[in-house]
Amino acid sequence: MAQARVVIPDDFELPVGAFDIPRCYDGDLSAVVISEGMIKDRVRRLAKDIHQTIGDEPLALLCVLKGSYKFFTALVDELSNARYNCPEPMTVDFIRVRSYEDQASTGKIEIMGMSNLNELKDKNVLVVDDISDTGRTLDKLLKTLIETGVKKTWTALLLSKKVKRFVEVAEDFVAFDIPDKFIVGYGLDYNQKFRDLNHICMDDTNLKANNIQSKSAFLDEQLKVLNEEKKALDQILQSLRHQKWALATEHERLLTLQQHQDQTGVSVIKLEEKPSLTSL
Ligand SMILES: O=P(O)(O)OC[C@H]1O[C@H](OP(=O)(O)OP(=O)(O)O)[C@H](O)[C@@H]1O
Numbered sequence: 001m002a003q004a005r006v007v008i009p010d011d012f013e014l015p016v017g018a019f020d021i022p023r024c025y026d027g028d029l030s031a032v033v034i035s036e037g038m039i040k041d042r043v044r045r046l047a048k049d050i051h052q053t054i055g056d057e058p059l060a061l062l063c064v065l066k067g068s069y070k071f072f073t074a075l076v077d078e079l080s081n082a083r084y085n086c087p088e089p090m091t092v093d094f095i096r097v098r099s100y101e102d103q104a105s106t107g108k109i110e111i112m113g114m115s116n117l118n119e120l121k122d123k124n125v126l127v128v129d130d131i132s133d134t135g136r137t138l139d140k141l142l143k144t145l146i147e148t149g150v151k152k153t154w155t156a157l158l159l160s161k162k163v164k165r166f167v168e169v170a171e172d173f174v175a176f177d178i179p180d181k182f183i184v185g186y187g188l189d190y191n192q193k194f195r196d197l198n199h200i201c202m203d204d205t206n207l208k209a210n211n212i213q214s215k216s217a218f219l220d221e222q223l224k225v226l227n228e229e230k231k232a233l234d235q236i237l238q239s240l241r242h243q244k245w246a247l248a249t250e251h252e253r254l255l256t257l258q259q260h261q262d263q264t265g266v267s268v269i270k271l272e273e274k275p276s277l278t279s280l
């Protein structure tokens with residue numbers, strides 16, 4: 001039977017005040033998106049789906065640290081139950097992969113603790129990660145595992161973000177499909193903060209980012225209006241300059257005329273050179 005997907009709608013937000021949130025995160029979160037209880041229930045079912053698909057094969061579970069430590073622990077427990085009567089053992093391995101700074105992938109996938117990868121040679125490996133966003137982490141890791149000579153790979157993800165992937169990667173088992181928003185909690189961090197949070201939440205920086213975006217759009221509009229006003233004022237200024245220049249020229253001509261009249265007693269109309277426009 002095809003696995004059912006659990007798709008979290010884009011506007012699904014539960015009030016933070018309705019959940020138990022550690023005091024140290026007061027004011028840091030804007031919404032709860034998936035509660036701990038829902039994760040627990042979903043992971044139990046996901047473990048059954050994994051066992052049904054992979055069967056009673058020997059299986060190595062690879063935890064992609066740090067983000068997936070909570071999901072991994074929950075999944076191993078549920079898989080142990082699901083595989084209770086399985087004659088083949090299940091092993092656990094850990095690897096650290098890092099690429100994010102603030103809320104963005106740097107594109108530089110750093111794999112740490114590569115030495116134990118050789119232990120996975122010829123094995124069936126279930127890669128367990130917390131989230132697929134750009135897809136770069138899983139892509140790099142899967143390619144590395146294939147180069148290492150593993151027998152077969154599957155991926156189990158707590159979250160799959162509904163966003164166009166930078167690289168398409170097989171997502172074999174997914175607990176939740178989530179909106180394209182930066183989320184934290186249940187192992188996921190924002191600059192190492194919030195990993196210990198039990199629920200998956202939206203951190204307030206999403207709100208701040210939205211506010212900044214709308215403020216910036218508002219300022220762009222203001223700037224457009226001001227630029228138009230500046231253009232009109234420039235035109236008025238230019239016209240005033242011309243008028244001032246004409247008046248100054250006329251003034252100087254009359255002065256010269258008067259001087260000439262004072263010296264000679266004769267009234268002569270004499271054209272003088274105009275002052276330059278830039279000197280006004
Ligand atoms: O699909 P991607 O865009 O590559 O993003 C997914 C990866 O990003 C996070 O890791 P991060 O680099 O933040 O390290 P962490 O696990 O230590 O938090 C997360 O744990 C995934 O491994």
Ligand code: HPA
Pocket residue numbers: 100131132133181182183184188189190
């Ligand atoms: O939305 C996210 N939150 C935390 N870590 C992440 N790594 C990729 N995407 C995310």
